[in-house]
Amino acid sequence: GNSVTQMEGPVTLSEEAFLTINCTYTATGYPSLFWYVQYPGEGLQLLLKATKADDKGSNKGFEATYRKETTSFHLEKGSVQVSDSAVYFCALSGAMTTDSWGKLQFGAGTQVVVTP
Amino acid sequence: DGGITQSPKYLFRKEGQNVTLSCEQNLNHDAMYWYRQDPGQGLRLIYYSQIVNDFQKGDIAEGYSVSREKKESFPLTVTSAQKNPTAFYLCASSEQASAGGRYNEQFFGPGTRLTVL
Numbered sequence: 001g002n003s004v005t006q007m008e009g010p011v012t013l014s015e016e017a018f019l020t021i022n023c024t025y026t027a028t029g030y031p032s033l034f035w036y037v038q039y040p041g042e043g044l045q046l047l048l049k050a051t052k053a054d055d056k057g058s059n060k061g062f063e064a065t066y067r068k069e070t071t072s073f074h075l076e077k078g079s080v081q082v083s084d085s086a087v088y089f090c091a092l093s094g095a096m097t098t099d100s101w102g103k104l105q106f107g108a109g110t111q112v113v114v115t116p
Numbered sequence: 117d118g119g120i121t122q123s124p125k126y127l128f129r130k131e132g133q134n135v136t137l138s139c140e141q142n143l144n145h146d147a148m149y150w151y152r153q154d155p156g157q158g159l160r161l162i163y164y165s166q167i168v169n170d171f172q173k174g175d176i177a178e179g180y181s182v183s184r185e186k187k188e189s190f191p192l193t194v195t196s197a198q199k200n201p202t203a204f205y206l207c208a209s210s211e212q213a214s215a216g217g218r219y220n221e222q223f224f225g226p227g228t229r230l231t232v233l
Binding site: 004034041043044046089103109 | 122221
């Protein structure tokens with residue numbers, strides 16, 4: 001079945017540091033890939049997405065590239081701010097030809113703490 | 117503003133009681149979902165519905181029940197059969213998870229934190 005593995009947290013950074021959160025996946029066919037962010041006590045918000053190989057999703061300074069050859073979708077940001085402190089979830093939605101299409105499979109989440 | 121609302125934000129239940137969590141959306145989405153979130157874990161799918169009057173079990177449906185009588189509403193009942201119900205519950209919706217909803221982007225509500233006393 002589909003699965004998502006992301007690096008464990010917490011990841012603690014100083015403001016303006018470079019952030020990378022690794023995400024790899026196992027899936028049949030060509031899934032859609034997502035990064036969601038969750039601020040304390042809130043629901044999830046979509047941060048970015050990519051729907052086919054070599055697509056790059058970007059939003060609010062964050063980027064992730066859909067790498068089919070390495071089955072990865074790593075999240076990066078060049079200069080983090082204190083306001084980026086949150087939990088980040090990598091997720092996939094199964095390929096259109098599978099019965100898992102439409103359902104999201106989430107990684108365990110990575111907590112990011114940015115200090116001033 | 118379009119969005120998803122969940123109520124209440126905090127809910128306390130005594131052991132042996134059923135409790136119902138509300139989820140309403142005004143995004144005109146066909147599909148709706150319920151997830152459970154436990155500390156240090158990702159989200160796990162409880163139930164989902166692709167259309168009114170139809171729903172399917174997710175990965176952890178035991179001890180839960182749902183209904184989908186209206187397009188905009190998808191309430192979740194946590195029954196006394198759920199042995200460990202204390203968790204954060206998230207509702208989500210998306211465009212039809214078939215031919216039209218290609219990207220399957222899900223929009224989430226703010227969540228309900230359920231605590232069993």
